[in-house]
Amino acid sequence: MGLGGISPVAQFLIAQKNEVQTAADSVKGDSTAKRMVADFQQKAPSITTADQLMNDYSANQVVLQAYNLGALASQQAVERALLTQDPTSSSSLAQTSQNASWLAFADAFASMGAGNGTASSTPFTSDMITSTLGSYEQRHYETSDAQQKNGVGDALYFTRKMQSGKVKTVDDLMADSTLLRVAEVVSGYDPDQFGVLDFDQQKRIISSKVDLTQLTKPESIQRYAEQYLTQIQMHPSYNSDDKPASMIDLFGGDDGGDGILSLFGGSDSGSSSSGLF
Template identity: 55%
Template sequence: MSISVVSPVTSYLSAIKDEPTAAATYAKTDSVTRQQVATFEKDATSITSVDGLLKNYSVLQVVLGAYGLSSIANETALIKDLLTQDPTSSKSLARSSGNAAWLAFADAFKIWGQNKGSTSVSPFLADGVSDVLAQTFTATTSISASITLPSAAKTGQSYTTAPVTAYDSSSTAHQVALKWAQSTTNPLAWTVSAYDADGNAAVQANAYQVTFNPDGTMASVTDASTGDAVPPATDGTISLPLTLNIAQPDGTYASQALGLDLGTPGGTGGVTMATGNTPSTSINASQVASLTSSSGSSTTLTLPSITLGSLSGTGQTYVTAPFDPNQASDTANGVSPDNQTTLSVKWVQSTTAPSTWQAYIIDPYGSTVTSTALTTSFDSTGNLLQVNGQYTHTIPPLQAQVNGVAYTVNIQPPNVSTSALTPDTTLTNNSTVVDTASGVNIGTVVSQFEQEQYENSPDMQDDGVGNALYFTRKMSGITSLSQLMSDTTLLTVAETVSGYDPSTFGTLDYDEQVRLLKNKVDLTKLSTPKEIQQYAEQYLALLQITPQKPDKPASLMDLYGGDTSDEGIAALFGASDSSSSSSSGLYSSMF
């Protein structure tokens, strides 16, 4: 018969004060745990699919252990079903099973479940990185503008907004921006056009003329294509009809209506013009550059120096504002927006080499453009370093053919910002978040895995302390008896405290198990940390009375707390360590 120097209750109370630290210390001394953690930390961020996870044994062991699922490590089909089905669906295995551990596991990797088991980025995230991987939004039906255009002191001015995201019915994001062009003859008249700032021609060609009052308030709006007035809506605001043309998997296009809210005619909100009394700081500066004609030529164009994005950004694009090289003649001849030639230069950041950007010419409204391309790369200060792989600041012109006409675009050296760019808020959408898919923090997974290894180590399992620690960690997330019964460790603790032998209780019919436990386990009395801890202590006390490992029976020293402290079993139920009490008496005091 062994004699314990420290009672299980004392060990438990000591461990729960800072279990992560105790577990981390254990992990450093256990070679298997240490090696698996090292492999996980090295490989995790490179895993972007369920198949990739299943092929990496060490990473899989750490992940399953972190979620208390080490027992299913060899059940590949089960793991795959849990991670490739959307856990928000009532038909998914994780949700329909009623297994709390399965559902927690599937929810953690929801990004895979909602994308057929594979994503372009890893769900494993390092500390300091936002845990939001993806969000689902309601379809955008309205974009609101809050803009102060330049005053009527000049003519022929222009202004382009930064883009705003518009979501289609599939929650796919489309970038929409506005280009404003002031009349060269009437300083109070501006033409506004919305365009696809991703350069994918998702926004149907459009143009509206907005006329302002001398006090800067909006007076009226007409459709530039038809000349028809755009009347105010029932709430008094002017909403310009726009259309998103969304490519479908079968090659067809679906249309989605958008309203561009400019504000109320005569009102001071929405879109206004600056007046002589408007502070210069209140006048919006153009957010996107545009091509310009060179030396009066309509086919030789220039792109001024621009800031494409930031060094820290990823997946960035920059599309210059639509430019009609034949604007003067198109206006004079009444050419509709649908038939005008518009050109933009599209810059796309490389996904594999973030300091490299490629540029080419497009028509943001979808006309076919045959264009040359060039690549630029930037140094750590954001300045131009290479052009087409050569160390030079000389950028060759881009050449393009559109409708049989050749165009040349001379490009001034661009740059990228060394700091994150401040987002522009002149445009806002009315979409709301429907669902958020978060990533899995690597540090959290490691900590949970180390705790699982610590709790299942021989020293912790011999006297039940490991199970008690696990129960304390997990029980707060249990809301039903079926969830508790789906977790082997939680069920073992509940069976023991309820007075049943787990080795025989498991042979009963499931319905009979439910009937018996329903009368013993009151989840309303396991809703606070204190109640959960007391329950775990009762479990340890009962193991001292009736050990569940017959080869290691409890001694009297074990029973009363071998360290002669007040933390022994007698103290747990109100008796001092000097009290004399039988096992049956102590058992009775618990129920």
């Protein structure tokens, strides 16, 4: 369907109608993504260790993108800590970081974490493989150039993530760079300018601007996503390639450095970061 001349909000409403199938089709039409999915499906059932997952590019990319944690591909110290530490431990990075996205990821691989990076059996059950692939396909679609151009991909992600009921606090929202971006724009801020503020400043502003109690009903979440798209249409400069700073960036950005991990002796050497905080 040609979407030329259709407003971002209208494109968003159209895309929502059958996103799951459209996302699956988008992967089938992308040779690289299609190959990565096939590799993941073949290898996942035999993956039982953090090293196996992290050393397999395709499998790791599919998993990280499914959890909207693509930035961790260049932050191996963080990813390794999440996969090799028991997420129920009060000293684990997943717990001490207060990062909901990291905790969800660590929880999914808790059997690895409980075994210091080795699970007695693969965490990739048939249900988990299906769920991971579904999330990967949706993120692949939502982050495609066509869906990012007018902010539609971010609006799609924001809507389904908020409707999951898992975002309960400002910290939960700020732990996800895409959710944070939507909140910044709806609050009237340029993401690039907002991103240069330190975390405490960002949190104070977002806490005063976003009432999460009002973002519990589907219709309220839908309106918020549409507000985001309207703001993007009014301020095209907000929709640049530069993404806002998030808790992920504070603990290490995409430049290959370890961010705050380096202050605590963390590195990509594979050592545990259980004493980080």
